Amino acid sequence: xxxxxxxxxxxxxxxxxxxxxxxxxxxxxxxxxxxxxxxxxxxxxxxxxxxxxxxxxxxxxxxxxxxxxxxxxxxxxxxxxxxxxxxxxxxxxxxxxxxxxxxxxxxxxxxxxxxxxxxxxxxxxxxxxxxxxxxxxxxxxxxxxxxxxxxxxxxxxxxxxxxxxxxxxxxxxxxxxxxxxxxxxxxxxxxxxxxxxxxxxxxxxxxxxxxxxxxxxxxxxxxxxxxxxxxxxxxxxxxxxxxxxxxxxxxxxxxxxxxxxxxxxxxxxxxxxxxxxxxxxxxxxxxxxxxxxxxxxxxxxxxxxxxxxxxxxxxxxxxxxxxxxxxxxxxxxxxxxxxxxxxxxxxxxxxxxxxxxxx
Amino acid sequence: xxxxxxxxxxxxxxxxxxxxxxxxxxxxxxxxxxxxxxxxxxxxxxxxxxxxxxxxxxxxxxxxxxxxxxxxxxxxxxxxxxxxxxxxxxxxxxxxxxxxxxxxxxxxxxxxxxxxxxxxxxxxxxxxxxxxxxxxxxxxxxxxxxxxxxxxxxxxxxxxxxxxxxxxxxxxxxxxxxxxxxxxxxxxxxxxxxxxxxxxxxxxxxxxxxxxxxxxxxxxxxxxxxxxxxxxxxxxxxxxxxxxxxxxxxxxxxxxxxxxxxxxxxxxxxxxxxxxxxxxxxxxxxxxxxxxxxxxxxxxxxxxxxxxxxxxxxxxxxxxxxxxxxxxxxxxxxxxxxxxxxxxxxxxxxxxxxxxxxx
DNA sequence: TTCTAGCACTCTTTTACTTCGAGTGCTAAT
DNA sequence: ATTAGCACTCGAAGTAAAAGAGTGCTAGAA
Numbered sequence: 001x002x003x004x005x006x007x008x009x010x011x012x013x014x015x016x017x018x019x020x021x022x023x024x025x026x027x028x029x030x031x032x033x034x035x036x037x038x039x040x041x042x043x044x045x046x047x048x049x050x051x052x053x054x055x056x057x058x059x060x061x062x063x064x065x066x067x068x069x070x071x072x073x074x075x076x077x078x079x080x081x082x083x084x085x086x087x088x089x090x091x092x093x094x095x096x097x098x099x100x101x102x103x104x105x106x107x108x109x110x111x112x113x114x115x116x117x118x119x120x121x122x123x124x125x126x127x128x129x130x131x132x133x134x135x136x137x138x139x140x141x142x143x144x145x146x147x148x149x150x151x152x153x154x155x156x157x158x159x160x161x162x163x164x165x166x167x168x169x170x171x172x173x174x175x176x177x178x179x180x181x182x183x184x185x186x187x188x189x190x191x192x193x194x195x196x197x198x199x200x201x202x203x204x205x206x207x208x209x210x211x212x213x214x215x216x217x218x219x220x221x222x223x224x225x226x227x228x229x230x231x232x233x234x235x236x237x238x239x240x241x242x243x244x245x246x247x248x249x250x251x252x253x254x255x256x257x258x259x260x261x262x263x264x265x266x267x268x269x270x271x272x273x274x275x276x277x278x279x280x281x282x283x284x285x286x287x288x289x290x291x292x293x294x295x296x297x298x299x300x301x302x303x304x305x306x307x308x309x310x311x312x313x314x315x316x317x318x319x320x321x322x323x324x325x326x327x328x329x330x331x332x333x334x335x336x337x338x339x340x341x342x343x344x345x346x347x348x349x350x351x352x353x354x355x356x357x358x359x
Numbered sequence: 360x361x362x363x364x365x366x367x368x369x370x371x372x373x374x375x376x377x378x379x380x381x382x383x384x385x386x387x388x389x390x391x392x393x394x395x396x397x398x399x400x401x402x403x404x405x406x407x408x409x410x411x412x413x414x415x416x417x418x419x420x421x422x423x424x425x426x427x428x429x430x431x432x433x434x435x436x437x438x439x440x441x442x443x444x445x446x447x448x449x450x451x452x453x454x455x456x457x458x459x460x461x462x463x464x465x466x467x468x469x470x471x472x473x474x475x476x477x478x479x480x481x482x483x484x485x486x487x488x489x490x491x492x493x494x495x496x497x498x499x500x501x502x503x504x505x506x507x508x509x510x511x512x513x514x515x516x517x518x519x520x521x522x523x524x525x526x527x528x529x530x531x532x533x534x535x536x537x538x539x540x541x542x543x544x545x546x547x548x549x550x551x552x553x554x555x556x557x558x559x560x561x562x563x564x565x566x567x568x569x570x571x572x573x574x575x576x577x578x579x580x581x582x583x584x585x586x587x588x589x590x591x592x593x594x595x596x597x598x599x600x601x602x603x604x605x606x607x608x609x610x611x612x613x614x615x616x617x618x619x620x621x622x623x624x625x626x627x628x629x630x631x632x633x634x635x636x637x638x639x640x641x642x643x644x645x646x647x648x649x650x651x652x653x654x655x656x657x658x659x660x661x662x663x664x665x666x667x668x669x670x671x672x673x674x675x676x677x678x679x680x681x682x683x684x685x686x687x688x689x690x691x692x693x694x695x696x697x698x699x700x701x702x703x704x705x706x707x708x709x710x711x712x713x714x715x716x717x718x
Numbered sequence: 719t720t721c722t723a724g725c726a727c728t729c730t731t732t733t734a735c736t737t738c739g740a741g742t743g744c745t746a747a748t
Numbered sequence: 749a750t751t752a753g754c755a756c757t758c759g760a761a762g763t764a765a766a767a768g769a770g771t772g773c774t775a776g777a778a
Contacts, residue, residue, distance in 0.1 A: 024741090026740065026741055026742090027741070027742080028740085028741075036750075036751085037750070037751050037752075038741090038751090039743095039750075039751055039752070039753095040749085040750060040751070042741085042742065042743075043743095043749095043750090045742095046742085046743080056742090057759095058757085058758060058759070059741085059742065059743090059756095059757055059758060059759095060739095060740070060741050060742055060756085060757045060758045060759070061740080061741070061742090061758080061759075062740080062741065062742095134499070136495075136497045136505075136507075138495045138507060138509075140493070140509065146495075146507065146509065146515055148495075148497060148505065148507055148517060150497075150499065150505065150519070154519055154521075155519070156505055156517045156518070156519050158507060158515045158517050159515070160509070160513055160514070160515050162513075233616075234593060234594060234612075234616070235593065235608075235609055235612035235613045235616055238605045238606075238608055238609035238612065239609060243605070244605045246597045246602070246603045246605060246608065247597075249594075249597055249605065249608075250594055250597035250598060253593075253594035253597065254594045257592075257593070257594055383770090385769065385770055385771085386770070386771080387769085387770075395721070395722085396721070396722050396723075397722090397723095397770090398721075398722055398723070398724090398772095398773095399720085399721055399722070401770085401771065401772075402721090402772095404771095405771085405772080415771090416730095417728085417729060417730075418727095418728055418729060418770085418771065418772095419727085419728045419729045419730070419768095419769070419770050419771055420729080420730075420769080420770070420771090421769080421770065421771090
């Protein structure tokens with residue numbers, strides 16, 4: 001059933017009032033904002049309660065939104081806020097000179113998001129499976145060489161290998177061509193023991209050299225597949241009134257701090273058309289998040305990679321403000337990483353893609 | 360003035376009692392432990408108060424240790440705990456298969472330390488200034504090459520450079536020899552504009568190629584100098600009764616979360632002969648730590664590098680237990696990183712030193 | 719002397735009880 | 749349909765009394 005205009009107005013006012021003050025909203029406070037008497041408001045509110053959009057903490061308190069109420073607000077009622085000049089400028093400035101490597105960038109983005117929204121934030125980038133595109137072996141001295149692997153996602157990993165015995169330049173060259181022949185174009189799962197064994201035979205390797213380089217390769221590929229998830233600003237939770245209870249705060253914080261749990265709750269799909277997704281209270285799968293809400297935004301990280309940033313907070317979250325900020329940051333990241341916009345600066349002019357480093 | 364045996368016993372009991380319960384310790388509770396009546400204890404305690412080793416929160420409460428009391432306890436009274444079999448095993452197991460890169464290892468060590476001690480922990484490695492030992496340029500295709508820099512600390516950094524115009528293999532070779540001639544053996548501060556300019560002239564470089572690689576070099580060296588400090592387990596604070604006040608907790612947590620502050624308070628020297636250092640409450644320089652204590656241990660990270668791990672907690676900290684755990688972990692790290700002990704496993708047999716990655 | 723027992727006193731914590739007020743639900747009038 | 753009025757509910761805040769832990773002091777025992 002469709003809500004009357006006035007009910008919508010009341011619901012919106014309750015949600016926004018509660019977001020602002022963290023106190024149940026009473027009928028008197030709304031009377032003048034809506035333009036009718038408190039008694040009317042009361043009637044309307046009690047209907048909203050029976051429809052499931054509002055709740056009463058106890059008989060003689062004001063109303064607070066139910067999860068369904070928040071949902072309706074987010075889906076239909078909320079006006080998307082615009083960022084202030086200052087906020088937009090701050091974000092731009094932070095993102096401007098970021099030709100850092102991806103892992104470090106994610107950490108910074110997490111911090112930025114957290115400080116802009118005043119909630120704990122996380123940031124990660126999903127990567128498609130990768131393979132090695134080419135190997136290079138750099139001979140340093142009789143006991144040392146470097147393996148450099150260029151991956152299909154254009155990141156570069158390397159490893160310095162120090163040997164307790166000596167090798168010749170030629171041996172390294174042989175190793176190099178064997179690895180380029182046998183270990184390129186395959187994912188980590190496709191590197192089997194038998195391939196390693198046969199390469200070892202071909203190289204006449206009795207020292208386990210092949211095994212070392214192969215395990216380095218597997219490591220690189222596995223690491224490249226794993227998304228580095230960064231969490232920042234956990235302590236922001238403590239400034240929210242609903243987490244003044246240290247036990248609650250502790251429970252949620254330790255849940256958040258270990259990002260791996262958060263991942264489980266990320267539906268890879270399910271983002272709205274605007275790249276935003278809001279999960280309210282009980283909609284969250286994880287038990288620890290049943291009283292909290294998560295807002296996340298996705299961005300284009302280039303090369304078919306997709307990234308996500310999000311914040312975690314109480315259900316009484318400033319959805320509108322957070323959504324606006326996340327969108328803005330996500331858009332900036334898309335521009336930066338997918339290069340849909342030409343970044344300025346010498347580095348950026350020349351270096352379109354920057355290496356990642358050996359896992 | 361030297362304390363009588365009995366006073367020492369009482370002080371020890373008060374400190375340990377308070378550590379265990381977070382409640383002021385009364386005379387009656389101590390009576391049987393010490394072996395004399397509560398009245399005697401009271402007399403002794405009131406002397407300890409006037410000597411400055413104990414404090415009274417208010418007239419009719421038990422006693423708690425003063426910072427001086429903790430100090431005396433830590434310096435002379437405390438018995439160094441031994442780790443239980445299980446704890447030692449847990450630490451060993453965690454450290455066992457860590458041939459990860461240093462930055463990731465530090466993160467893991469921070470987590471390990473935090474979970475063992477139940478306090479927030481940090482971990483970092485100090486590095487001596489480094490220079491590039493040699494450059495290698497890998498020609499990938501007409502628009503792409505990789506710069507690999509082997510640093511004096513035996514880490515390897517790399518960067519994939521993608522050009523909006525094409526270059527020849529020979530140009531890369533020239534660049535390589537120029538960089539090996541002009542940019543090796545110098546620290547980041549010693550790379551001046553004039554060196555860059557003259558290299559550019561020598562290379563006949565009009566595209567800014569030299570500038571890009573040079574700035575990558577500076578970046579690497581600067582990053583290698585900066586110690587990566589990792590903080591873990593901030594939320595552990597919330598389980599301590601003294602931080603049940605969310606405001607206090609928030610203040611300290613945000614201080615800790617930004618590791619850079621913590622660094623300021625690290626006296627590079629000042630570690631005890633056992634590699635341990637305890638800073639109690641007001642002894643800390645940072646205002647935010649005046650009510651907290653810091654226990655840190657140092658370890659040998661090999662190649663003249665020194666590393667530190669530490670925990671932050673209330674002054675009522677389990678100094679003895681924490682010290683034991685930190686020592687043990689630090690010893691394990693020294694063994695792992697400085698290689699004073701032969702680690703097992705194929706990787707470790709062959710690979711004595713592992714690369715770090717591009718900045 | 720040095721220690722101990724006893725006791726009055728202090729000060730926090732806990733509990734119970736009261737008051738206060740915001741907000742509701744209902745009814746009757748507009 | 750809306751509004752004004754009013755009794756009622758229920759948490760929050762405040763007050764008072766009681767409980768309890770621990771001290772300091774004094775006087776007597778070892």
